Each structure stands twice: as C-alpha cells, then as structure tokens.
Amino acid sequence: MINLIAPVLIVEDDSFMQQRLRLILLDIGYADKDLHFMGSIAEVERLVDYKQVALALIDLGLPDGNGIVLIEKLSQIRAEIPVLVISAWSTENMIINALQAGATGYILKERDDIELKVSIRSVLKGGAPIDPFIARHILNKIPLQTDTPAEAVTDKAGQELHAVNLTQREHQILNLVASGLSNQEIANHIFLSRHTVETHIRSVYRKLAVTNRTKAISRAREMGLL
Amino acid sequence: MRAALNTLLMLIAALVLVLLFGFLTKNTQAQFHNQTCSPSINAVYAVQSDIHSPKLLAQADWQRVTLPDNWTSRWPNYTGVVWYRIDWQANCPAGHQEAPLALLVNSMNMAGKVWLNNQLLWSDTNLDEPLSRSWNSPRFLTLPSQSINETTPNPLYFRITGDVLSSPGLGNISMGETQYIIGQFQEATWHQRTIFYLNIILSLTLGMVCSCIWLFRRQEVAYGWYALASVFWVGFIANTLVTETAPFRDTASFTQFNIAFFTIYILCFCIFSWRFLNKKFPRTEKACFALTAILITSIWLVPSTYLQPLLLGIFVVSMLLFNLNSLFVSFLCFRTKQLELWLLGITLITCLALSAISLLSFFQLLDNITIVLPYTSLLFAIFLSITLAMHLSKSLRRIERFNEELNQKIIEAEQKLAFTLNYRHQLTIKNHQLKERLNLAHELHDGLGSALVRAMIEVGHAKETLSNKHTLSILSLLRNDLRQIIDNFSESQTKLPDNPIYWLAPLRNRFVQIFDDMDIELQWEVDPVWIKPPSSLQCLTLYRVAEEALTNVIKHSHARKVSFHCVVGEDYLELQIIDNGIGFNTVDIDRSGISVGMRSMRARIERLAGVLEIQSKPGETKIMARAPYRPAK
Numbered sequence: 027m028i029n030l031i032a033p034v035l036i037v038e039d040d041s042f043m044q045q046r047l048r049l050i051l052l053d054i055g056y057a058d059k060d061l062h063f064m065g066s067i068a069e070v071e072r073l074v075d076y077k078q079v080a081l082a083l084i085d086l087g088l089p090d091g092n093g094i095v096l097i098e099k100l101s102q103i104r105a106e107i108p109v110l111v112i113s114a115w116s117t118e119n120m121i122i123n124a125l126q127a128g129a130t131g132y133i134l135k136e137r138d139d140i141e142l143k144v145s146i147r148s149v150l151k152g153g154a155p156i157d158p159f160i161a162r163h164i165l166n167k168i169p170l171q172t173d174t175p176a177e178a179v180t181d182k183a184g185q186e187l188h189a190v191n192l193t194q195r196e197h198q199i200l201n202l203v204a205s206g207l208s209n210q211e212i213a214n215h216i217f218l219s220r221h222t223v224e225t226h227i228r229s230v231y232r233k234l235a236v237t238n239r240t241k242a243i244s245r246a247r248e249m250g251l252l
Numbered sequence: 253m254r255a256a257l258n259t260l261l262m263l264i265a266a267l268v269l270v271l272l273f274g275f276l277t278k279n280t281q282a283q284f285h286n287q288t289c290s291p292s293i294n295a296v297y298a299v300q301s302d303i304h305s306p307k308l309l310a311q312a313d314w315q316r317v318t319l320p321d322n323w324t325s326r327w328p329n330y331t332g333v334v335w336y337r338i339d340w341q342a343n344c345p346a347g348h349q350e351a352p353l354a355l356l357v358n359s360m361n362m363a364g365k366v367w368l369n370n371q372l373l374w375s376d377t378n379l380d381e382p383l384s385r386s387w388n389s390p391r392f393l394t395l396p397s398q399s400i401n402e403t404t405p406n407p408l409y410f411r412i413t414g415d416v417l418s419s420p421g422l423g424n425i426s427m428g429e430t431q432y433i434i435g436q437f438q439e440a441t442w443h444q445r446t447i448f449y450l451n452i453i454l455s456l457t458l459g460m461v462c463s464c465i466w467l468f469r470r471q472e473v474a475y476g477w478y479a480l481a482s483v484f485w486v487g488f489i490a491n492t493l494v495t496e497t498a499p500f501r502d503t504a505s506f507t508q509f510n511i512a513f514f515t516i517y518i519l520c521f522c523i524f525s526w527r528f529l530n531k532k533f534p535r536t537e538k539a540c541f542a543l544t545a546i547l548i549t550s551i552w553l554v555p556s557t558y559l560q561p562l563l564l565g566i567f568v569v570s571m572l573l574f575n576l577n578s579l580f581v582s583f584l585c586f587r588t589k590q591l592e593l594w595l596l597g598i599t600l601i602t603c604l605a606l607s608a609i610s611l612l613s614f615f616q617l618l619d620n621i622t623i624v625l626p627y628t629s630l631l632f633a634i635f636l637s638i639t640l641a642m643h644l645s646k647s648l649r650r651i652e653r654f655n656e657e658l659n660q661k662i663i664e665a666e667q668k669l670a671f672t673l674n675y676r677h678q679l680t681i682k683n684h685q686l687k688e689r690l691n692l693a694h695e696l697h698d699g700l701g702s703a704l705v706r707a708m709i710e711v712g713h714a715k716e717t718l719s720n721k722h723t724l725s726i727l728s729l730l731r732n733d734l735r736q737i738i739d740n741f742s743e744s745q746t747k748l749p750d751n752p753i754y755w756l757a758p759l760r761n762r763f764v765q766i767f768d769d770m771d772i773e774l775q776w777e778v779d780p781v782w783i784k785p786p787s788s789l790q791c792l793t794l795y796r797v798a799e800e801a802l803t804n805v806i807k808h809s810h811a812r813k814v815s816f817h818c819v820v821g822e823d824y825l826e827l828q829i830i831d832n833g834i835g836f837n838t839v840d841i842d843r844s845g846i847s848v849g850m851r852s853m854r855a856r857i858e859r860l861a862g863v864l865e866i867q868s869k870p871g872e873t874k875i876m877a878r879a880p881y882r883p884a885k
Binding site: 141 | 761762765766803
C-alpha cells in the first residue's frame with residue numbers, strides 16, 4: 027500500500043494552485059499537519075530545515091528566483107528524498123535542468139487532477155517516473171559503456187566512484203522508455219522486477235546529475251574557482 | 253634561375269675585368285732595350301715570280317716598295333706568288349758579335365716562306381691553296397748570328413702566296429735585339445691575337461646567355477636576335493684567328509663566306525636593336541632582308557674579275573647600314589626616358605665611333621691606330637649585364653609588389669565577404685523570427701481562435717445554464733489546444749519522429765501510468781514504420797484525437813480494458829480506440845462533457861478530408877479516426 031512519507035514541503039506561490047495541490051494530497055491520504063506550504067525561496071530559506079523534509083514539490087517559477095536553487099540545496103543535503111518539480115511549462119530544457127539538479131520527477135500544472143494524483147502516488151510507491159523525451163535526451167547525452175574502463179568521476183566525498191557511462195541494461199531500459207513503455211511493461215518485457223527497473227532508472231538519473239556536476243566542476247576550473 | 257643568371261653575369265664581369273687588366277698592363281712590358289746592335293733596313297724590293305716556276309727566286313724586275321706593302325695597288329688582279337727582298341745591315345759595334353738578333357714579321361698575307369742569306373728561317377704549312385693564313389699572326393724569328401754578314405748587306409727573302417681578294421702583301425717587319433723584339437712581339441700578339449680571343453669568348457658567352465633567355469621566354473625576341481647576331485659575329489671575327497683556310501676550298505671562297513657572315517651579322521644586329529626598343533618597321537625590315545639576300549647571292553654569282561670591288565662595296569654598305577642604324581636607334585633611345593634605352597644609345601654611339609676609327613684604319617687613312625673594333629664586345633658585355641640586372645630586379649620587385657597587392661586584396665575581399673555574410677545572416681535570422689512569429693499568430697488564430705469562437709457560441713447559445721463539468725471540458729479543450737500549439741513550436745516537435753512508435757510514445761507513457769493506477773488494462777499496438785511521411789497537421793490532429801479519446805475513457809467510461817491501434821495504411825493514417833466501458837448515446841453526448849471535445853475533433857478531422865466514426869453501446873465504444881496523406885483543399 028502507499029507509504030505516505032511526511033512531512034511534505036510544497037513551494038508554490040499561486041494560492042489557487044496551493045489549494046489544488048492541498049486537495050489532491052488530502053485525497054491521497056495526507057493530513058493537513060503533514061503539508062508545509064511555502065510561497066518563495068526566501069520563505070523556505072527562513073523557515074525550513076532541509077533535514078526534516080521527506081518529500082518536496084517545488085515550483086520552478088517562483089517570485090524571487092528559480093526553484094532549481096532549492097532543488098540543488100535539497101539534493102545536496104538529502105540526496106535520497108524524492109523531489110517533484112511542479113512546472114507550468116513543459117519545455118524540455120527546464121525539465122532536464124531540474125533533473126540534473128537532483129529532481130526525481132516532474133508534474134505539469136496544466137494536467138488534470140487525476141494525472142497529478144497518479145504522478146504523486148507513483149513517487150510515493152517508490153517508483154521512478156521517466157518520460158520518453160527524457161530517455162531520448164539521456165541516450166544522446168551519456169555514452170554507452172564500452173569494454174575499456176569507463177570514465178570515472180569521484181563524487182565530492184571522494185569515496186564513491188560513479189561510472190558516468192550507461193550500462194548495457196540502462197541503455198536497454200532507456201530505449202524501451204523512449205518507445206513509450208511504462209516501467210511495469212519494461213519489467214515484464216525484460217523479465218526483471220519493476221523495482222529493479224526503477225533502481226536502474228534512478229541510477230541513470232544520478233549519472234545525469236553527475237554529468238551535470240562534472241560539467242560544473244570543469245567549468246569552475248576553467249573560471250579559476252577551483 | 254635567379255642564382256644561375258647572377259653567376260653568368262658575374263662571369264661576364266670577370267671577363268671584362270681580365271680584358272681591362274690586360275689592356276692596362278700590355279704597354280708596361282719590355283720597356284727597356286739595350287741597343288748594342290742597331291740593325292737598319294736599307295731597301296725593300298718586290299717581284300712577281302715566274303708563272304712557270306713560282307718556287308724559284310726571280311732574278312730580274314725587282315721593284316722598290318715600302319712596307320707594309322699591298323701589291324694590288326701595283327699589280328691589280330694578281331693572285332699568286334710574290335718575292336720580297338729586304339736588304340739590311342746589322343750595324344753592330346765591335347766586340348758585340350755574339351749579340352742575338354731577332355726579326356718580327358707582323359703579317360704575311362697569306363702564306364709565306366722566309367730566308368736569311370739562303371738559310372730558311374720560316375715556312376708556313378700550306379703554300380698552295382688552301383693556304384695557311386698568316387695575315388694576322390705575328391712571327392718572332394731569331395736571326396742566327398753565323399748567318400749574318402756583319403759588314404755587307406744581308407738580304408732577307410720572303411716568298412708570299414696571296415689572293416687578290418684579301419689585300420695580299422707583306423706587313424711591317426722590325427729587327428733588333430731579341431729582348432726588344434720580344435716586347436714588340438708580345439704587343440703585336442695582344443693586338444692581333446689575344447684581343448680577338450677575348451672578343452670571341454665574350455661574344456659567345458653573351459650569345460649563350462641571350463639564347464637561353466630566348467629559349468625559356470620566346471617573347472623576348474630581342475635576345476634571340478642578339479644571340480643570332482653573336483653567332484654570325486663570331487663567324488666573321490674568327491677570320492682574324494684562323495690559321496688555315498681549310499676546310500674552305502681556297503682563300504677566295506673563305507673571304508666570300510666571311511663577308512657573307514658579316515652582312516648577316518649587321519642585319520641581325522639591326523633587328524636586335526629595333527626589337528630591344530619594342531619597335532617593328534615591317535617595310536624597312538623587308539627591304540633589309542631583301543638587300544642582304546641580294547648582296548649575299550651576288551657574292552657567289554658575280555664573275556671573279558668583279559669580285560674584289562664587289563666585296564669591298566658590300567663591306568662598306570654593311571658598315572654604312574650599321575652606322576646609320578646606330579645613329580637612328582640611339583636617336584630613338586635618347587628620346588625615351590628609360591635608363592636601359594639610354595644605355596643602349598650610349599653603347600651604340602661608342603660603337604659608332606670605334607667602327608669609324610677602324611674603318612678609317614682599314615682604308616689606311618689613319619695610321620698606327622691600334623685595332624679598336626674588338627672592344628665593342630666589352631661595351632656590349634657591360635650594357636647587357638646592366639640591362640639584365642635591371643630587368644631581373646624590376647621583375648622581382650613587380651612580383652613582390654604584386655604579392656603585396658594580392659594579399660591586400662584578399663584581406664579586403666574577406667572582410668567584405670564576412671560583412672556581407674554577417675549582414676545576410678542577421679537578415680535571415682530576422683526574417684526567420686518574423687516568419688515564426690507570423691506562423692505562431694496564424695496558428696493561435698486558426699487553432700485556439702476558432703476553438704474559442706466555437707466555445708463562445710456554445711456558451712452563448714446554451715438553452716440552460718451550463719454545468720460546471722461542461723464548462724470545465726470546454727476550458728480543458730482550449731488548454732490542450734494551447735499546449736499543442738506550444739509543443740508544435742518547440743524544437744523537438746517540429747521534426748517528424750523517426751517512426752510511429754516514437755511519435756505516440758509520449759501519449760502512451762502518460763496514459764499507461766494513469767491506466768495502471770486505475771487498474772485499467774491497456775493494449776497498445778502501433779505499426780512500426782511510416783509508409784509515407786505524414787504531414788505535421790495530420791500528426792497533430794490525430795494526436796489530439798487520441799488524447800481526447802483516452803481522456804474520455806478515463807473520465808466517463810468506467811472501462812476495465814482499453815485497446816489502442818495505430819494503423820499505417822498506404823493512403824491514410826488510422827487510429828482505433830476501443831474500450832469496454834458503459835458507452836454513451838448521442839443524447840448523452842450533448843449533455844455530458846464528452847461532446848465538447850469529440851465534436852471539435854470531428855470538425856478538425858473533416859478539415860483534413862478524413863473521417864471520425866464513433867460507435868457506442870454498453871460494453872463497447874469504438875472511436876475510429878482516419879486521415880488521408882494528402883488532404884483535399
């Protein structure tokens with residue numbers, strides 16, 4: 027059954043949209059006390075202890091800046107928690123940037139309530155939502171692992187090595203995603219559990235974030251900041 | 253090429269230096285003479301030999317002559333042997349009997365034999381035709397003291413074989429102490445031999461340089477003519493150095509050829525000088541060619557009795573031609589302002605002076621003038637060296653300047669091109685933006701605008717207040733239309749997806765999650781490849797139909813099972829959406845929100861000349877949308 031992870035941080039400046047999200051979350055089974063609504067980045071900075079957050083829904087277009095800033099901070103402090111982007115526009119660049127910053131999924135404001143509910147529920151179930159266009163983007167961006175040792179990048183702790191190339195399995199899964207199959211269908215198709223498939227997808231997301239970080243590091247080096 | 257030319261020029265310069273050095277040093281040699289014996293010539297006599305026994309010394313009819321002697325003035329038209337007798341005395345002071353005496357003979361024209369008191373001193377190789385040529389070879393002969401009678405006159409006998417055409421006779425002789433005579437002999441050798449050798453070497457070198465220039469650049473005609481002139485000049489001047497008439501038959505034919513060479517040389521030189529000035533005188537040139545041809549043929553056609561005056565005439569005419577031309581050309585040269593032409597003018601004027609001097613000495617109007625004609629080659633060596641150097645540096649400068657200009661022009665062209673391209677690029681971007689904006693406006697007007705108008709009509713003409721649900725579906729239709737227009741203008745949507753599966757993948761992904769959540773079984777079948785590329789309008793419309801149909805299934809049908817088919821036909825694209833829900837009837841359509849979307853879709857499909865079929869009964873609702881590839885307008 028659904029595991030209602032709480033507390034939930036919702037950063038959304040529009041009051042109608044806040045109301046709508048509240049109703050959807052209540053409908054899913056949350057209680058009012060689990061939901062913390064914030065209207066701006068400044069408010070979040072002032073009032074929220076990132077360590078307490080278990081699930082976050084963050085709007086990108088906030089009055090005092092881009093929500094991506096919050097996603098980056100949150101994913102640095104609590105990398106494991108699900109972060110959903112609430113987006114008014116589905117421009118690919120914006121969504122990919124959010125995913126690279128550490129988001130685990132996104133929902134479009136314009137969709138019907140039922141769709142939003144499905145998206146949130148799937149995250150709560152531990153699923154890893156992924157869209158065909160994202161899959162295609164990743165396939166273009168991250169090369170397939172070859173026999174030679176993959177390019178390895180040390181993360182900031184310097185302990186873990188992330189191979190930033192795609193494994194054969196990840197490549198296969200992304201191809202299926204690009205054809206429009208759901209995670210369950212992919213699991214059936216390649217005889218794995220849905221859980222395993224979603225683990226792979228999360229790994230791919232991490233790699234996307236790593237490529238982003240690598241890019242950031244090399245850019246910082248170029249600029250002389252490191 | 254450049255280096256080779258420089259080397260040649262340096263060689264020429266070196267030769268010129270050698271020549272100058274020789275000229276300056278020749279007079280300083282053998283200046284001293286310790287005249288202990290002072291031989292004196294008492295008288296010189298000449299006599300024609302007996303026709304029947306030319307080899308025997310004639311005894312009678314000795315005539316007194318002076319040296320140098322040309323016997324044609326005494327015996328015109330006489331070709332044969334002449335004897336000369338020179339009576340002289342040693343005049344040695346007492347006690348100097350052992351003093352060696354020597355004899356210098358400047359020329360014997362042509363071949364000769366010399367005796368002193370019946371002792372043979374010298375004999376040329378060939379005393380019969382073809383004769384040896386001693387006319388320009390100074391001979392140094394030692395007078396053996398035992399043959400000299402110190403008190404009485406000593407007769408020296410010369411037997412000279414000569415031809416009337418070549419001024420036959422005996423040249424100057426001198427006698428004295430060996431040391432003294434050696435000095436004179438060396439001077440004579442310089443004037444009569446060395447200078448001509450140098451002339452020939454210089455002429456050949458210049459000729460070779462010029463002919464090479466002409467061979468590599470045929471448009472340099474002047475150099476070609478100069479090379480030709482050099483060849484004939486060498487042919488003419490070799491006359492002074494050759495010691496045997498052979499291989500010519502006899503002295504007369506040698507002289508004929510010699511004069512012919514000279515005539516051709518003059519012609520070639522004239523044409524060279526005109527070409528150097530970049531001038532052509534077609535009529536004059538033709539006349540010169542004709543004249544030369546006539547003169548040369550006349551040399552061999554005229555009877556031998558008239559040959560001598562004829563050859564003399566030809567020589568004089570050629571010289572006159574040369575001098576006239578030199579005057580004319582140097583006049584032309586001095587009218588220009590080009591340095592090289594001035595040089596040519598100066599060279600020609602100097603040549604004119606030299607040739608005038610040598611002509612005068614030829615007719616013996618000026619005595620004791622050393623032969624100066626050979627120095628013309630020196631002048632020409634200097635002239636050509638300077639001219640070639642100037643040409644070389646001028647062309648190199650031109651090439652360098654040309655390169656500079658070329659580079660400058662290339663840079664200018666590049667800048668202009670960059671500017672033009674940039675401008676055009678900006679223009680293209682602007683045009684493109686304008687076009688895109690126009691397209692967006694059109695799209696908004698046609699798509700969203702018409703949908704809005706329809707919605708307004710629907711609301712305005714409603715007989716009763718519309719339900720929230722109805723209003724909501726109208727608004728959501730408008731929202732979805734807007735989304736589509738925006739997607740259509742985002743980059744990824746402008747291109748046709750690779751295959752139908754990718755085309756419908758976003759739709760599938762979106763709905764499969766919802767159906768999954770709602771426990772609705774979804775069967776999804778899409779043909780894997782395009783047969784023909786569909787138009788973007790076709791794709792968009794069908795995509796919207798599918799979206800609306802699937803939304804309806806979620807909202808209204810209560811279905812447990814949905815199947816979706818996309819058929820790629822030869823002439824059309826077809827979508828089938830079948831569900832096992834409760835279905836609806838046409839009456840319901842109007843009242844519920846279902847109708848809003850589907851009616852709008854039907855209108856759109858029909859605009860594409862396609863069909864939208866809806867069959868509905870409880871347990872099965874089937875929506876089929878088909879659009880042909882080329883919609884009729």
